[in-house]
Amino acid sequence: xxxxxxxxxxxxxxxxxxxxxxxxxxxxxxxxxxxxxxxxxxxxxxxxxxxxxxxxxxxxxxxxxxxxxxxxxxxxxxxxxxxxxxxxxxxxxxxxxxxxxxxxxxxxxxxxxxxxxxxxxxxxxxxxxxxxxxxxxxxxxxxxxxxxxxxxxxx
Numbered sequence: 001x002x003x004x005x006x007x008x009x010x011x012x013x014x015x016x017x018x019x020x021x022x023x024x025x026x027x028x029x030x031x032x033x034x035x036x037x038x039x040x041x042x043x044x045x046x047x048x049x050x051x052x053x054x055x056x057x058x059x060x061x062x063x064x065x066x067x068x069x070x071x072x073x074x075x076x077x078x079x080x081x082x083x084x085x086x087x088x089x090x091x092x093x094x095x096x097x098x099x100x101x102x103x104x105x106x107x108x109x110x111x112x113x114x115x116x117x118x119x120x121x122x123x124x125x126x127x128x129x130x131x132x133x134x135x136x137x138x139x140x141x142x143x144x145x146x147x148x149x150x151x152x153x154x155x
Contacts, residue, residue: 040078101125
């Protein structure tokens with residue numbers, strides 16, 4: 001665990017909810033656990049083919065709340081939020097880069113490449129473990145470990 005325990009909390013919650021969401025035909029896109037202006041927030045971003053409904057968010061919130069009450073992995077007060085990742089959703093997993101092939105994306109690297117850290121272009125999926133991005137007609141290749149953040153962008 002990191003000093004404030006956020007990594008441990010995220011790992012414990014993720015371990016529980018991934019199988020739960022899979023049974024509900026819902027994908028866990030991301031988890032955030034951080035201190036904000038009004039206190040600690042545990043934020044879950046979920047998705048499913050065709051999009052997430054308010055009913056999906058409510059159902060997931062209810063199930064996760066029940067688990068958290070029993071297991072009590074968070075030592076202090078917090079708010080639970082469950083929502084869709086939105087139109088500019090983060091791309092975290094290999095399957096995300098494949099699923100959203102053909103869509104516009106923004107990739108930010110951990111370190112600069114040729115004096116550039118941010119690349120914007122059309123996702124071309126993956127090949128040999130590398131993310132492919134068409135940037136102005138040329139294919140850029142990125143190892144997932146070199147990507148700090150990636151997300152879809154509106155066209």
